[in-house]
Amino acid sequence: MTENASLLLGRLGLDALPFYSWVAFSGALVTLAGGVGFLVLVTWLGQWRALWTGWLTSVDHKRIGIMYIVLALVMLVRGFVDAIMMRLQQAMSYNREGYLPPEHFEQIFSSHGTIMIFFMAMPFMTGLLNYIIPLQIGARDVAFPVLNAISFWLTFAGAGLMLISLVIGKFSTAGWTGYPPYSGVEFTPGVGVDYWIWSILVSGVGTTMTGINFVVTILRKRAPGMLLMRMPLFTWTGLCSSILIIFAFPALTVSTTMLALDRTLGMHFFTNDGGGNVMNYMNLFWIWGHPEVYILILPAFGIFSEVVATFSSKRLFGYPSLVYATAVIAVLSFTVWLHHFFTMGAGANVNAIFGIATMVIAVPTGVKVFDWLFTMFRGRIRFEPPMLFTIGFMCLFVIGGMSGVLLAIPPINYSTHNTTFLVAHFHNMIIPGVLFGYLAGYMYWFPKAFGFQLDRVWGARSFWFWMIGFLLAFMPLYALGLMGMPRRLETYGNPEWQPLLIVAFVGACLILMGIISLVMQLWVSVKNRKALVDQTGDPWDGRTLEWSMPSPPPIWNFDNVPVVSSRDAFHEAKLSGIPLPAAEEDSPLSVPKNSVMGPCMGVAGMCIGFGAVWYIWWLAFAGLAIAVAAIIGRSFVQSTENDVSFKRGATTT
Amino acid sequence: MIAASDAVEEQIDRETEFGFWLYLMSDAVLFSLIFVTFAVMSSNLASGPGGADLFDIKNLAMQTALLLTSSLTIALAHHATEGRNTTRAVVWLVMTCILGTGFLALEIRELSGFVAEGAGPGRSGYLSAFFTLVGTHGLHVTAGLIWALTLIVQIVLRGIDHRLLSRLARLSLFWHFLDIVWIAVFSLVYLPEFL
Numbered sequence: 001m002t003e004n005a006s007l008l009l010g011r012l013g014l015d016a017l018p019f020y021s022w023v024a025f026s027g028a029l030v031t032l033a034g035g036v037g038f039l040v041l042v043t044w045l046g047q048w049r050a051l052w053t054g055w056l057t058s059v060d061h062k063r064i065g066i067m068y069i070v071l072a073l074v075m076l077v078r079g080f081v082d083a084i085m086m087r088l089q090q091a092m093s094y095n096r097e098g099y100l101p102p103e104h105f106e107q108i109f110s111s112h113g114t115i116m117i118f119f120m121a122m123p124f125m126t127g128l129l130n131y132i133i134p135l136q137i138g139a140r141d142v143a144f145p146v147l148n149a150i151s152f153w154l155t156f157a158g159a160g161l162m163l164i165s166l167v168i169g170k171f172s173t174a175g176w177t178g179y180p181p182y183s184g185v186e187f188t189p190g191v192g193v194d195y196w197i198w199s200i201l202v203s204g205v206g207t208t209m210t211g212i213n214f215v216v217t218i219l220r221k222r223a224p225g226m227l228l229m230r231m232p233l234f235t236w237t238g239l240c241s242s243i244l245i246i247f248a249f250p251a252l253t254v255s256t257t258m259l260a261l262d263r264t265l266g267m268h269f270f271t272n273d274g275g276g277n278v279m280n281y282m283n284l285f286w287i288w289g290h291p292e293v294y295i296l297i298l299p300a301f302g303i304f305s306e307v308v309a310t311f312s313s314k315r316l317f318g319y320p321s322l323v324y325a326t327a328v329i330a331v332l333s334f335t336v337w338l339h340h341f342f343t344m345g346a347g348a349n350v351n352a353i354f355g356i357a358t359m360v361i362a363v364p365t366g367v368k369v370f371d372w373l374f375t376m377f378r379g380r381i382r383f384e385p386p387m388l389f390t391i392g393f394m395c396l397f398v399i400g401g402m403s404g405v406l407l408a409i410p411p412i413n414y415s416t417h418n419t420t421f422l423v424a425h426f427h428n429m430i431i432p433g434v435l436f437g438y439l440a441g442y443m444y445w446f447p448k449a450f451g452f453q454l455d456r457v458w459g460a461r462s463f464w465f466w467m468i469g470f471l472l473a474f475m476p477l478y479a480l481g482l483m484g485m486p487r488r489l490e491t492y493g494n495p496e497w498q499p500l501l502i503v504a505f506v507g508a509c510l511i512l513m514g515i516i517s518l519v520m521q522l523w524v525s526v527k528n529r530k531a532l533v534d535q536t537g538d539p540w541d542g543r544t545l546e547w548s549m550p551s552p553p554p555i556w557n558f559d560n561v562p563v564v565s566s567r568d569a570f571h572e573a574k575l576s577g578i579p580l581p582a583a584e585e586d587s588p589l590s591v592p593k594n595s596v597m598g599p600c601m602g603v604a605g606m607c608i609g610f611g612a613v614w615y616i617w618w619l620a621f622a623g624l625a626i627a628v629a630a631i632i633g634r635s636f637v638q639s640t641e642n643d644v645s646f647k648r649g650a651t652t653t
Numbered sequence: 654m655i656a657a658s659d660a661v662e663e664q665i666d667r668e669t670e671f672g673f674w675l676y677l678m679s680d681a682v683l684f685s686l687i688f689v690t691f692a693v694m695s696s697n698l699a700s701g702p703g704g705a706d707l708f709d710i711k712n713l714a715m716q717t718a719l720l721l722t723s724s725l726t727i728a729l730a731h732h733a734t735e736g737r738n739t740t741r742a743v744v745w746l747v748m749t750c751i752l753g754t755g756f757l758a759l760e761i762r763e764l765s766g767f768v769a770e771g772a773g774p775g776r777s778g779y780l781s782a783f784f785t786l787v788g789t790h791g792l793h794v795t796a797g798l799i800w801a802l803t804l805i806v807q808i809v810l811r812g813i814d815h816r817l818l819s820r821l822a823r824l825s826l827f828w829h830f831l832d833i834v835w836i837a838v839f840s841l842v843y844l845p846e847f848l
């Protein structure tokens with residue numbers, strides 16, 4: 001990297017290309033080929049106009065939701081490639097170098113963690129929230145549709161920066177948490193950490209706005225009669241997550257911005273010298289970090305609740321207790337951040353308090369598990385793929401929860417800190433708890449979004465590969481952790497570890513099969529979409545409002561907004577044969593017009609991030625100017641809605 | 654444009670205002686975390702100058718007076734728009750902008766003075782936190798000024814309509830919020846150095 005920055009290109013030079021390792025080079029080629037391939041394909045199909053008007057400038061929450069989920073699935077593949085590369089490296093690196101140069105290995109675990117949390121799990125969750133919540137509460141759109149598009153495009157810009165880092169320059173080597181002082185310029189010069197900072201900063205702004213958007217949507221745009229205690233559980237968990245986002249994300253913004261100020265302007269927030277305070281970073285980061293876990297997992301709990309009730313053909317057991325448990329978890333999640341650094345010398349009493357607080361969280365979580373079990377008890381259970389993922393989650397989550405309570409005991413934490421025991425624990429929470437939930441949601445709501453069902457055989461195959469693959473990939477890590485294997489290890493000299501690491505690699509290969517099955521499922525279902533078509537709009541005998549409309553729903557969602565009089569109102573209406581009454585409305589049916597605000601802000605975010613990473617300051621300022629100009633320009637637009645009253649009823653089946 | 658009924662417009666305004674309150678809450682958390690960081694670092698001088706060596710009470714008094722007065726003028730502008738008085742609204746908004754610009758000018762003069770004395774943000778942890786806190790507030794004020802200028806143009810071009818009222822209501826909320834943050838800066842960052 002050229003450190004004497006030029007005005008035009010900053011510190012960007014030819015040496016930014018990844019010739020340092022053949023693995024990185026092929027990765028860059030694949031990324032590039034993917035991007036170029038996509039552009040060529042769209043051009044070849046002559047679909048630019050359709051893409052632009054139908055998707056890129058769309059402010060329809062359903063389209064935006066689908067774009068989020070596509071982004072998440074692409075990033076899942078990228079994150080998984082990182083994971084299986086690490087598994088392969090560790091399977092072969094006993095007393096040997098393996099195939100990855102050390103610095104490259106460090107980039108891989110950093111990018112894996114960052115991608116999976118920020119660009120796989122977050123967009124997946126936001127996508128599901130986007131698609132489903134307005135339908136569940138009887139709204140025509142979210143409260144701020146254009147803001148919603150901007151949020152998506154900022155997330156996209158962050159993910160884009162992340163992908164670009166593979167081709168131009170290097171990614172961070174400081175792990176997904178970017179702890180200083182290692183992540184400071186003194187120890188890690190170069191652009192890696194800056195890529196990490198700016199990709200999460202840009203997408204974090206988008207996420208904060210999503211949180212605001214959904215709190216307003218849920219609290220202000222419900223159909224008449226949809227009281228809070230009549231909202232479906234997915235909506236409840238979405239509400240709690242959104243509130244957590246509003247309060248937690250500023251901490252991420254503050255901690256990463258300060259790190260950027262240290263690195264770029266030579267400040268002393270987290271440096272060893274000059275009066276910096278490293279501990280302050282840990283505090284700020286985990287004030288965001290622990291709530292983040294619940295931001296991700298609560299909506300997954302919501303999905304499990306919906307799926308369990310639908311596929312057990314029963315009313316959800318203990319609805320109020322599920323709601324209160326969700327709220328309690330959300331509040332408590334702000335009280336436990338210190339358990340991420342028990343070993344950093346806060347003192348025994350502080351550790352004990354935070355340890356106990358951590359265990360207390362297990363209680364409402366346990367309540368939820370029992371509610372789901374009672375819902376299934378004596379139900380007519382249908383083992384469709386979403387239900388399989390849900391049952392798999394319940395089995396695996398018990399193991400993860402127990403290891404978590406173990407970790408919450410400070411003395412035990414001291415001996416397992418930074419070992420693969422911890423890696424096993426959080427994957428045990430996050431793969432069954434978060435990812436299985438989102439995959440269940442994806443398979444459950446897919447027919448709503450596209451009008452045909454997903455192939456269930458490939459769905460079941462995918463589930464079994466994920467389940468068994470997960471066990472093989474992560475149970476050995478518990479054992480390895482107890483045997484003292486540290487995390488983030490590139491090579492090792494202990495012969496006892498290798499067999500277990502090979503098992504873990506085999507597990508990762510099975511997970512690969514699970515991902516391939518997901519692709520196959522999509523492929524086969526699209527091919528057989530005529531046979532899998534669902535005319536009813538309600539293929540699972542659902543209970544909530546989203547099933548009351550045709551699939552896919554019209555842009556305006558509800559021809560007539562329904563009046564709700566009980567919790568599973570739609571299900572009761574089906575049983576009694578009396579359709580839900582329509583609310584009186586005093587305005588014409590209108591939908592927001594497309595807007596270029598989203599793509600503009602995406603480009604702006606990308607320019608700001610890329611410019612700041614490479615010190616190309618004119619580019620960063622250009623990005624800022626685009627953003628400001630776009631916002632001012634938008635405020636002059638008078639007509640933002642299209643009247644579609646004449647189309648009302650056109651798509652009703 | 655579609656003639657959406659007043660009830661619908663009013664509902665949209667209420668949603669926007671609620672969303673804006675949520676944004677302010679998020680922003681308040683952001684400022685609190687920077688304040689906490691400042692408190693943590695308030696004695697990390699790295700043998701550099703501290704606030705007592707740097708701050709000038711006259712400058713501080715002037716800045717505070719300008720900002721507090723601008724809070725008054727924006728309230729008057731808001732009041733004028735509610736009475737649909739275009740000229741007066743523009744005058745008070747221009748006054749607000751002048752006062753806000755004055756505040757910023759003093760702030761920039763003060764900070765660049767520190768940098769010239771060798772007490773820039775890279776000098777010590779204390780100064781990093783100080784510059785970041787004051788700078789974040791200053792950036793917010795800048796955003797508010799751009800917002801106010803935009804509204805002035807809109808009033809001149811289109812007169813006072815429904816949207817303008819709602820926008821100005823939010824701007825003045827934002828402006829008062831920045832006032833409160835400044836009072837916190839004043840009493841937690843500057844004042845202790847003079848006692």
Ligand code: HEM
Nearest residue numbers: 083086109113116117121175176177423430487488489508
């Ligand atoms: C799909 C199968 C997955 C496999 C095989 C896998 C494997 C791994 C491996 C081998 C590591 C490095 C462990 C070490 O430091 O020794 C790791 C770290 C990590 N993984 Fe995964 N992972 C998977 C999925 C996920 C998911 C879904 C998430 C989150 C949503 C996730 C989040 C993380 C994080 C945050 C780290 C820590 C990175 C760091 O050390 O900075 N992983 N994973």
Ligand SMILES: [Cu+2]
Nearest residue numbers: 290336337340
């Ligand atoms: Cu935690």
